[in-house]
Amino acid sequence: MSSYDVIIIGSGPGGYVSAIRCAQLGLKTACVEGRDTLGGTCLNVGCIPSKALLHATHMLHEAEHNFGDMGLKGKSPSVDWNQMQAYKQNTIDTNTKGIEFLFKKNKIDWIKGWATIPEAGKVKVGDDVHEAKNIIIATGSEPASLPGVEVDEKIVVTSTGVLSLNKVPKKMVVIGAGVIGLEIGSVYARLGSEVTVVEYLDAITPGMDGEVQKNFMRILKKQGINFIMGAAVQGTEASKSKAKVTYKLRKDESEHTLDADVVLVSTGRKPFYDGLDLAGLGVEMTRRGQIAVNDHWETSVKGIYAIGDVIEGPMLAHKAEDEGMAVASVVAGKHGHVNYGVIPGVIYTHPEVANVGMTEEQLKEEGRAYKVGKFSFMGNARAKAVFAGEGFVKIIADKETDRILGAHIIGPAAGDLIHEVCVAMEFGASAEDLAMTCHAHPTYSEAVREAALACGDGAIHM
Numbered sequence: 001m002s003s004y005d006v007i008i009i010g011s012g013p014g015g016y017v018s019a020i021r022c023a024q025l026g027l028k029t030a031c032v033e034g035r036d037t038l039g040g041t042c043l044n045v046g047c048i049p050s051k052a053l054l055h056a057t058h059m060l061h062e063a064e065h066n067f068g069d070m071g072l073k074g075k076s077p078s079v080d081w082n083q084m085q086a087y088k089q090n091t092i093d094t095n096t097k098g099i100e101f102l103f104k105k106n107k108i109d110w111i112k113g114w115a116t117i118p119e120a121g122k123v124k125v126g127d128d129v130h131e132a133k134n135i136i137i138a139t140g141s142e143p144a145s146l147p148g149v150e151v152d153e154k155i156v157v158t159s160t161g162v163l164s165l166n167k168v169p170k171k172m173v174v175i176g177a178g179v180i181g182l183e184i185g186s187v188y189a190r191l192g193s194e195v196t197v198v199e200y201l202d203a204i205t206p207g208m209d210g211e212v213q214k215n216f217m218r219i220l221k222k223q224g225i226n227f228i229m230g231a232a233v234q235g236t237e238a239s240k241s242k243a244k245v246t247y248k249l250r251k252d253e254s255e256h257t258l259d260a261d262v263v264l265v266s267t268g269r270k271p272f273y274d275g276l277d278l279a280g281l282g283v284e285m286t287r288r289g290q291i292a293v294n295d296h297w298e299t300s301v302k303g304i305y306a307i308g309d310v311i312e313g314p315m316l317a318h319k320a321e322d323e324g325m326a327v328a329s330v331v332a333g334k335h336g337h338v339n340y341g342v343i344p345g346v347i348y349t350h351p352e353v354a355n356v357g358m359t360e361e362q363l364k365e366e367g368r369a370y371k372v373g374k375f376s377f378m379g380n381a382r383a384k385a386v387f388a389g390e391g392f393v394k395i396i397a398d399k400e401t402d403r404i405l406g407a408h409i410i411g412p413a414a415g416d417l418i419h420e421v422c423v424a425m426e427f428g429a430s431a432e433d434l435a436m437t438c439h440a441h442p443t444y445s446e447a448v449r450e451a452a453l454a455c456g457d458g459a460i461h462m
């Protein structure tokens with residue numbers, strides 16, 4: 001039996017980041033992971049492999065659509081699916097090995113296997129029981145199931161199976177117009193699949209700024225993605241090589257079917273804590289099945305903490321990372337803090353979509369007075385030079401104080417641009433503070449400054 005100051009269960013972005021910080025703070029640390037590689041869903045079957053496929057297919061799109069206009073002539077590249085899969089795998093491998101290196105560097109023990117918690121202070125892996133003064137549960141999430149839909153990860157797939165299909169399907173039906181559905185739908189649409197997204201609500205990407213939702217959908221439609229909105233999927237029927245999707249239109253309850261070679265189920269994820277026997281331990285849960293924690297990420301059982309997708313809040317890798325660092329500080333006897341009001345969200349399509357803080361819809365509901373500064377990428381010289389003039393930056397500021405309350409970007413590198421606004425919000429900056437900051441020319445970032453200028457005396461290039 002070995003004993004540790006802290007054992008972290010799960011090595012996704014929440015768990016591995018927490019392990020590194022715990023070790024840096026001088027705690028004897030171990031991390032339990034049952035997969036063959038570290039990094040959890042994000043590195044193995046989520047954020048990282050999907051970004052490799054998004055990058056490769058974006059390059060294909062550039063070659064097919066923009067190379068000629070730039071004077072780059074010749075045959076467009078053809079797709080070698082096996083090589084693209086190998087590139088994706090290589091991207092995963094370099095990243096997961098990187099975490100293994102960081103574990104060694106920080107003297108973190110990787111306990112291989114699936115953990116159970118027989119009692120507070122003890123973690124069992126296989127036949128070994130390890131002692132831990134503190135336990136951090138960072139076991140993440142898994143795809144939520146949908147009634148009437150049986151996943152086989154070949155024809156009817158989740159975000160995991162869809163990354164490793166045998167071939168590019170001719171017809172793909174995506175259930176759910178959320179982040180996963182739209183990123184993966186983009187990948188296969190660029191590869192030539194006929195992609196149809198079936199969404200229950202009347203707008204895509206629930207909870208996002210309404211103007212962004214409308215523009216994003218228009219752009220995706222132009223890229224060849226079909227949408228059936230206000231449609232509740234009732235079930236799927238799969239044969240060896242095909243599937244049938246049945247949906248009901250909400251407006252008239254009429255029933256319809258769609259044929260597909262592959263169906264992606266992307267209707268949300270749910271917390272994963274199988275085998276931990278949380279009920280037996282007396283760990284309290286929320287009504288939505290997440291592990292309940294207090295302000296210090298401690299569960300109702302002393303010495304057991306939880307972070308990331310298993311607790312409340314957006315299921316985002318970076319939210320889990322922040323909690324991972326904060327809980328490490330708490331366990332080390334220091335203060336840990338996460339500013340939940342400034343957590344960006346990004347969709348890595350092309351153009352990218354990014355947001356932070358409040359939407360206009362939320363502010364209206366709160367009855368709070370606000371102003372909006374908006375700037376189109378059509379007025380941004382750099383964006384125009386690279387065929388990326390579609391989209392806009394929208395900054396929302398308090399009407400009286402000018403303090404930035406939120407930002408919503410659709411456009412080139414939106415996922416990077418958003419962080420300028422995040423930093424500004426962390427410092428309680430006003431739109432004027434951003435507008436008065438010199439921005440290099442020609443950069444996409446100038447569009448952020450212009451939107452901030454538009455909150456005051458006006459943008460220059462509009």
Ligand code: NAI
Nearest residue numbers: 176177178179180181199200232233266267268269315346
């Ligand atoms: P989601 O919650 O973003 O979207 C699911 C969509 O499915 C919703 O629009 C919902 O209305 C629709 N839906 C539900 N039941 C339906 C039915 N029966 N018929 C038709 N439509 C139905 O879920 P998603 O895309 O699966 O993502 C899961 C989680 O993973 C999210 O929390 C997301 O933030 C996270 N994620 C984040 C990424 C990023 O930050 N880039 C990338 C991938 C995942």
